[in-house]
Amino acid sequence: MKIVKIIALILLVAFVGIQFVPTELNQSDVVPKTDFLLVNNPPENISTLLQESCYDCHSNNTSYPWYNKMQPVAWFLEGHIKEGKAELNFSEWDSLSNRRKASKLNSIIKQVESDEMPLSSYTLIHKEARFSEEEKTIIIQWITLLDDSL
């Protein structure tokens, strides 16, 4: 019984301790000139879909859930966002060459088609981020059109 108490105490201390480890927030007030939506000006419905389902991890501005105030959740999210932005950052879209843009658009189509994006760990909590079959179709159609126009 005593052991359990000690372990519980240590875990509690560790849990409280890690709350003091700071994480960097991915937030910005300005929409840069290179932003994907600004440059390509998609129809409203496409724009909403992209913002709801992609922009949290693939742009310079995340709208954080309340539990991001807590470790180790904040670490987990920070890692995901870092990885997401390294792969594709919609905020810096227009700084890419046409070749790179075409590459990224292709990957977006493939990821959405195969349901790999948005991540299931994300849609589990953000139900609105999940694409319906119909939404998938219109997104892919629009991205394909953009790809052809490059």
Place this chain on the structure above:
Amino acid sequence: MKKVSVTTAIMVMTFVSLSAMSCKDSKKEHSVDAMHSEMNHDEVMNHDNLNTPNDVVDYNVQTSDAKQVMSDYMTLKEALVATNKEDAAKAGKKLESSLKSFDVSKYTAEQQKELKDIIADAIEHAEHIGKSEMDHQREHFKTLSKDIIDMVAITGTENTLYQQFCPMYDGGSAWLSMSKDIKNPYYGSKMMSCGKVQKEIN
């Protein structure tokens, strides 16, 4: 009894601090890696500078860097033809490092710009091939092949290359091969002979 609890406590604390430390370590390794590849790059550059004076530019001769990239690409293509995920991943990583140490300084300013763009794109695809499942590897191989085809148009080639094309895979996909025979890297044994020679590149 007390001893046991103290030991457990120490173990828990060790575990927590170790896992915190291991996080840091992996970051460190990463930066060492980056430094390492930069160092390699310098070595390659110095090496080239010793052998060929900078002012001699001969566009018809494929540089050793361009040859290495082509040879890695072919190894990757063979692995995909054989539908071998592990070999393809290995070849992808090798290609990634060859691309990273590609010295473009011998080309004209315009060619350098184009080459840098191609290389940046190709690195990303090679990187993904290094860590993906077979179907993803093939997806990335499609765009990678386009990059390498554009690259050859600038660097030239000593060996004759065959640009081949399979109309079935993803709305039509091309690749490069050293031999005229069709061995399809997008389907492997499923549809080995699907495709035709589109162009001969000398």
